Amino acid sequence: MSSLLIDTHPALTDLSAQERMFQEAVRDFAISEIVPKVREMDEAAEMDPELIAKLFELGLMGIEIPGMHGGTGADFFTSVLVVEELSKVDPSMAVLVDVQNTLVINALLRWGTDDQKAHYSPKLASDTVGAYALSEAGSGSDAFALSCRATQDGDHWVLSGHKLWITNGSEAGLFIVFATVDPDAGYKGITAFLVDRELDGFSVGKKEDKLGIRASSTTELLFEDVRVSADHVLGEVGKGYKVAIETLNEGRIGIGAQMVGLAQGALDHTVRYVKEREQFGRAVGSFQGVQFQLAEMATEIAAARLLVYNAARLKVAGKPFLVPAAMAKLYASQSAQRVASACIDLHGGYGFSKEFPVEKLYRDAKVGTIYEGTSNMQKQTIAKALMR
Numbered sequence: 001m002s003s004l005l006i007d008t009h010p011a012l013t014d015l016s017a018q019e020r021m022f023q024e025a026v027r028d029f030a031i032s033e034i035v036p037k038v039r040e041m042d043e044a045a046e047m048d049p050e051l052i053a054k055l056f057e058l059g060l061m062g063i064e065i066p067g068m069h070g071g072t073g074a075d076f077f078t079s080v081l082v083v084e085e086l087s088k089v090d091p092s093m094a095v096l097v098d099v100q101n102t103l104v105i106n107a108l109l110r111w112g113t114d115d116q117k118a119h120y121s122p123k124l125a126s127d128t129v130g131a132y133a134l135s136e137a138g139s140g141s142d143a144f145a146l147s148c149r150a151t152q153d154g155d156h157w158v159l160s161g162h163k164l165w166i167t168n169g170s171e172a173g174l175f176i177v178f179a180t181v182d183p184d185a186g187y188k189g190i191t192a193f194l195v196d197r198e199l200d201g202f203s204v205g206k207k208e209d210k211l212g213i214r215a216s217s218t219t220e221l222l223f224e225d226v227r228v229s230a231d232h233v234l235g236e237v238g239k240g241y242k243v244a245i246e247t248l249n250e251g252r253i254g255i256g257a258q259m260v261g262l263a264q265g266a267l268d269h270t271v272r273y274v275k276e277r278e279q280f281g282r283a284v285g286s287f288q289g290v291q292f293q294l295a296e297m298a299t300e301i302a303a304a305r306l307l308v309y310n311a312a313r314l315k316v317a318g319k320p321f322l323v324p325a326a327m328a329k330l331y332a333s334q335s336a337q338r339v340a341s342a343c344i345d346l347h348g349g350y351g352f353s354k355e356f357p358v359e360k361l362y363r364d365a366k367v368g369t370i371y372e373g374t375s376n377m378q379k380q381t382i383a384k385a386l387m388r
């Protein structure tokens with residue numbers, strides 16, 4: 001009886017054999033190949049193209065793309081595990097993978113026509129990085145106040161305007177771009193387009209010089225009368241707001257996973273450090289005051305992980321996950337900041353130095369409460385459900 005209960009109600013953290021295999025493969029890759037390059041990539045504010053090529057080789061850039069289109073054919077939960085694992089080592093590399101899988105591929109598979117999926121899936125799985133372009137200078141939290149314009153001209157749409165803060169802008173070959181076909185229609189004018197990098201009139205503008213996730217490119221996009229074929233509308237004309245809302249609801253679970261991995265990475269470094277660092281004639285990790293701090297951190301990370309896994313498993317099961325996803329992102333990003341900060345404290349002066357990885361993880365943690373909906377926006381979603 002008890003084994004039946006265990007089989008039918010596993011802990012959220014119980015992984016299937018396939019999930020465990022993925023987790024271990026990504027962990028090995030991250031430790032052997034990413035770790036040696038993290039600092040250099042952070043300082044150069046550039047992602048190593050060889051590492052990106054390896055992400056494709058390992059099947060990490062097309063996790064949910066079906067095998068018949070060259071993808072890995074795994075599920076959303078696997079994407080979350082991959083993002084968590086990469087983030088322990090480098091949240092920059094993790095967000096490249098996160099945007100590719102939880103936003104771009106997710107939107108394509110959910111909203112794309114058969115032709116669009118047949119055309120773009122093999123590319124995304126094999127060599128094309130994707131980007132997701134919603135934000136503009138004047139529209140962030142109020143995303144649907146965007147002003148990028150799409151005007152119909154025969155069997156084409158002509159895009160004009162600017163996008164800002166676009167992750168993977170430097171590397172991407174495919175951009176999911178949100179523009180309005182009718183500014184007077186408000187959110188009902190918003191439409192999503194599949195835009196190839198090579199199109200005339202499209203260019204990638206200024207790259208942001210950032211506090212954290214420096215190796216992840218964040219760029220401006222410029223559209224000067226870019227002609228996009230009408231069969232490149234993703235979803236329906238005027239229904240882009242649905243594409244955006246639904247993919248971001250899912251995508252923010254990935255950001256929660258990024259923050260869980262980041263916090264775990266910082267804690268792992270710190271446990272190692274306090275075992276070695278001696279003061280008052282003994283390892284600082286032998287002081288109960290320090291151990292209690294570690295215990296608090298481990299508990300916060302475990303709680304954040306449960307929220308993230310629960311939201312991801314609900315999504316995979318086709319159950320409602322809007323509020324669980326908002327809670328997961330809110331809590332995981334806030335706890336990652338607390339954990340990364342405490343990890344610096346426990347490294348003492350060395351924590352403040354670039355010689356130890358916690359300094360970078362602390363900087364990287366900051367973005368978690370901002371992108372894919374700020375903490376206030378997550379609270380708004382949670383509160384709205386409470387007040388209904």
Ligand SMILES: Cc1cc2nc3c(=O)[nH]c(=O)nc-3n(C[C@H](O)[C@H](O)[C@H](O)COP(=O)(O)OP(=O)(O)OC[C@H]3O[C@@H](n4cnc5c(N)ncnc54)[C@H](O)[C@@H]3O)c2cc1C
Pocket residue numbers: 099131132133134135139140141142164165166167168210213218367370371372373374375376377
């Ligand atoms: C590194 C990075 C990568 C990004 N990548 C992408 C990407 O790939 N694609 C993309 O489209 N966007 C991307 N973004 C943009 C990101 O999603 C926005 O920055 C975010 O949604 C916040 O918008 P904003 O910066 O305009 O802040 P604002 O909306 O101006 O918010 C400023 C402050 O006001 C608060 N606030 C605003 N409205 C309310 C309200 N109604 N109630 C309470 N508080 C409120 C916010 O919580 C915040 O604290 C990225 C941003 C960063 C920093």
